[in-house]
Amino acid sequence: MEVINTQVAIIGSGPSGLLLGQLLAKQGISNVIIERSSAVHVLSRIRAGILEQGFVDLIREAGCNARMDAEGHTHDGFQISVNGKGTRIDLKALTNGKVVTCYGQTEITRDLMDARQAACLPTYYNAPVSEITDANSAAPSVYFEQDGRQYEVNCDFIAGCDGFHGISRPTIPNHIRKEYERVYPFGWLGLLSDTPPVDDELIYCKHPRGFALASQRSATRSRYYLQVPLTDKVEEWSDERFWDELKKRLPEDASQRLQTGPSIEKSIAPLRSFVCEPMQYGRLFLVGDAAHIVPPTGAKGLNLAASDVATLYQVLTRVYKHDDMGCIEQYSEICLRRVWHGERFSWWMTNMLHDFGELNVDNTDGAIFNKLMGSELDYFLNTPAGKVTIAEQYVGLPYESLKD
Ligand code: FAS
Numbered sequence: 001m002e003v004i005n006t007q008v009a010i011i012g013s014g015p016s017g018l019l020l021g022q023l024l025a026k027q028g029i030s031n032v033i034i035e036r037s038s039a040v041h042v043l044s045r046i047r048a049g050i051l052e053q054g055f056v057d058l059i060r061e062a063g064c065n066a067r068m069d070a071e072g073h074t075h076d077g078f079q080i081s082v083n084g085k086g087t088r089i090d091l092k093a094l095t096n097g098k099v100v101t102c103y104g105q106t107e108i109t110r111d112l113m114d115a116r117q118a119a120c121l122p123t124y125y126n127a128p129v130s131e132i133t134d135a136n137s138a139a140p141s142v143y144f145e146q147d148g149r150q151y152e153v154n155c156d157f158i159a160g161c162d163g164f165h166g167i168s169r170p171t172i173p174n175h176i177r178k179e180y181e182r183v184y185p186f187g188w189l190g191l192l193s194d195t196p197p198v199d200d201e202l203i204y205c206k207h208p209r210g211f212a213l214a215s216q217r218s219a220t221r222s223r224y225y226l227q228v229p230l231t232d233k234v235e236e237w238s239d240e241r242f243w244d245e246l247k248k249r250l251p252e253d254a255s256q257r258l259q260t261g262p263s264i265e266k267s268i269a270p271l272r273s274f275v276c277e278p279m280q281y282g283r284l285f286l287v288g289d290a291a292h293i294v295p296p297t298g299a300k301g302l303n304l305a306a307s308d309v310a311t312l313y314q315v316l317t318r319v320y321k322h323d324d325m326g327c328i329e330q331y332s333e334i335c336l337r338r339v340w341h342g343e344r345f346s347w348w349m350t351n352m353l354h355d356f357g358e359l360n361v362d363n364t365d366g367a368i369f370n371k372l373m374g375s376e377l378d379y380f381l382n383t384p385a386g387k388v389t390i391a392e393q394y395v396g397l398p399y400e401s402l403k404d
């Protein structure tokens, strides 16, 4: 067994783990990242595309913003189309100047991986963590295997950045951990194509045939989504079928402009709302998808991971720079306050924009649920206060600082 000593053991080389690792290294706090997959596999996952300003600021503080600044696009607004009638949410005007940045999670992950490699920071790929011990003590440890060799990492703190299916969350004992979950009765079929986006900004579409989203990665690469039944299989969706369905759900003008082409990625993602409380256990901190999942309708998943990182970065910096161990107790409460706001917004946008058919929702007949949510959306799109409510949550609520 090879023994590694570090201050912070980070499980997971997704955006949470990589961003935290860069920020801690900037403060001279030693850390090791342990990832069960290969770097290539991590980069192959096509996920988020919209960054809140808080996330952009963190990437800049980590010194990994060069490509984001060169290739990312700020978006001053987005469109919500209801049965073909579009309403623009003017983010900049409605939030006194705040905007979002369109830059793919894959690219962020690549930039963070490149920076970590350039700094020669210890990172173990193809190295699944099999055990966490003594998380609730002053000397926790993490065990992993790589290339048939066993490793023990002795550390001061563990950052569980290992996603929804990781090992960190189950390490919190059942009698302490409380999990909240809602599973939605449909999924998102996503398609990535090297075709010009259908519009300069994103278009969220509510349509009787189901929800659709026109997003993008660059001026030459587009990302589209269709609401599909959970029973659908991606093999049942040829590119041609996808494009035909998307044209039916997009507003007429966008449908006319749509340029189709071969998919370079196509997959179906289930939708769920999930939160684990608390987000910490002794010296173990859950970060990002390890602690919470949102339906992507509000573009919050990756952005909530970023605000968790911001809070843990504050905590660990204060511990090591100011010898303030007491502040670690603030982590879970601060993160969860913002997480639940993100959960609620994502649930609300999902309810308003998707078709629940005749399905029973919260013991409410699907048909009347659809009518009630249609009216809710109509109110929020056609009142100044309603638009501000959508806009200020879409750009992201403020991050919270530690109490002194
Ligand atoms: P991640 O899941 O990205 O990373 C966790 C890492 O931990 C993985 O690399 C995993 O291999 C590793 N790991 C797990 N167990 C381990 C173990 N035992 N040992 C070592 N390593 C281990 N968010 C948005 O904001 N907008 C979107 O449009 C959007 N679309 C999405 C689409 C899909 C299909 C999915 C699944 C998610 C989407 N998300 C979206 C959310 C997504 O972006 C997450 O919020 C983001 O990946 C969270 O990053 P991490 O917390 O780093 O978790």
Ligand code: PHB
Residues within 6 Å of the ligand: 047, 048, 049, 050, 202, 213, 215, 216, 223, 296, 297, 298, 299, 300
């Ligand atoms: C994406 O580009 O993948 C994306 C953008 C906004 C969302 C969801 C997904 O709300």
